[in-house]
Amino acid sequence: MSTSSLIAQLMQVERVPQTQLQSKVTTQQKVQTAFQAINTKLASLKTAADDMLKETSWQLGKATSSSSSVTATTTPGTVPGSVTFNVTGVAKAQVSTAKYASATDPALAGGVTKVGISIGGAAAADVNVTTNTPQGVADAINAAGLTVRASVLTTDQGTVLQLSSTKTGTDYGFAVTGLAGGAPDDITLADDAVIEVGNLAAGGYTVTSSSNAFNGVLTGTTVNVTKLENNVTVTVDADNEAVADKMKAFVDAANSVLTEISTQTTSTVGSKTKQPLAGNSTARQISQTVLGQIGTGQDGYGSFAQFGVQLDRYGKLTFDRAKFLTAYAADPAKVMDAVMAEDPAVQPTTDSNGYTVPKSKLTPVMGLAERLSIAANNGKTVITDAIKGSESLVTDLNKRIDAWDLRLEKREAALRRQFSNLEVSLGKLNQQSTWLAGQISSLPTPE
Incomplete structure (x- = not known):
């Protein structure tokens, strides 16, 4: 008789309760993963909604230039406008x-061990030079972390120590002292970029920039x-198409939440496979809340379908771009208010510790975003609490699983002792059986 095989089978039966606990842990881990996926989508929705709550997200512009040598880029908060100017200076680095x-000639003036570098007219910074060669000077300057970089070149005119500003504009022009032969030659002078708007003698003005980029000539x-x-x-014109892109991204973010919840809660009739949150009321309530904000419209405005956002028969949001652009062009302020x-009447509150608690009440007066x-x-708050609850349950289950490990270890040891004693008893019985068989075989045969 194989007692090891028999013990293994008995222990398999003994482990059934522990296996069931382990299965519950796996299920809860899937629940946590599903909740986290929904939470990620909710975070994206909040980001997209908060973006639509910024006035600068509605102040988007599209810039054009009459010259290929001048380009213009806009940022949120752009104000439409136009400006004509002359470019009378471009920024240069010294x-x-x-x-x-x-390359081995002394690079420093006699008796000098430092190079003095002043930038933008500021007091000179002394740079210690340990190796008195052009390369030694270049290494010391580069190690100083200034806005001046040095390199040594081999040219037709000999070894050249070249010093270059890393930034354009007169504010970053520099002067160098301490070199053999006196101050270096300036082959490119630091200069600012300048544009001139109108006739200076008749009320015109100039704008100067240390770089070739001008900010503030037109807002944003x-x-x-x-x-x-x-x-x-x-020329900068309002870019309603870009605003429509932001609205679409906002609607898409809401649909992503609804799609994720639908995916995680699906339960096909007749199928043995169910998603982790099938039948979960928390997830479904969040979905209903999101859908409810679309269907109710806004007091004083009416249905959000007026600017192209509505529900379809599949429980998803649709965005009619053309309708949005028409409504926004007709009355931008009205559409912005509806969003x-x-x-x-609903304001953030402060808790006992002085922390601001965001407002959480939804009212018909509020805009969609x-x-x-x-x-x-x-x-997100509800799901975070649900995840914490699931994590607490998993912790408890794992403790019970660990307790079962000890219990099963003791049970297996007891079975091994029991079967060991049984094997000893069977061995003795086998010996007795053999002895009796021998005794019987030695008896005289009857005649």
Whole structure:
């Protein structure tokens, strides 16, 4: 008889309760993963909703330039406008050189061990030089971390120590002292970029920049110049298409939440396979809350379908881009209010520790983005609590599983002792059986 095989089979039966606990842990881990996936989508929805609550997200512009040498880029908060100007200066970085007969010539003036570098007229910074060669000076300057970089070149005119500013503009022009032969030669002078708007003698003005980028000529627009040129016109128009892109991203984020919840809660009739959150009321409540914010519209405005956002028969949001653009072009303020409006009666509160608690109440007065921002935030809080509850349950289950390990270890040891004693008893019985068989076989045969 194989007692090891028999014990293994008995222990398999003994482990059934532990196996069931382990199965529960696996199920809870899948639940946590599903909740985390929904939480990620809710976080994205809140980000998209909060973006629509910024006025700058509605102030988007598209810039054009009459010259290929001048480009313009816009940022949120752009104000439409136009400006015509002359580019009378472009920004340059200073480049200076000092020449030496060879790479081993002393680079410093007699008795000098430091190079003095002043930038933008500021007090000179002393740079210690340990090796008195052009390369030694270059290494010391580069190690100093200044806005001046040095390199040593081999040229037709000999060894050249070249010093270059890492930034354009007169603020970063530099002077160097302590080199053999005196101050280096400036082969490129530091210069600022300048644009001239109108006739200076008749109320015109200039704008100066240390780089070739001008900020502030038009609000929210950066103008970049590359060469001298006259009569350049930069125009910035409102970019309603870009606003529509943001609205679509907002609607897509809401649909991503609904799709994720649907995926994680699906339970096919007749199928043995169910998703981790099948039948979960928490997930479904979040989905209903999101959908509810679309269907109710806004007090004083009406249905959000007026600017192209509505529910379809499949329980998803749709975005009619053309309808949005028409409504926004007709009355931008009205559409913005329908999306951004807050309820003044619902304000953030402060808890006993002085921390600000975000408002969580949804009201018909609020705009769509405000509602979905709150709904997403509330959903994240609920799901985070659900995840914590699941994690607590897993911790408890694992403790019970560990307790079963000890219990099963003791049970297996007891079975082994029991079967060991049984094997000893069977061995004795076998010996007795053999002895009796021998005794019987030795008896005389009857005649």
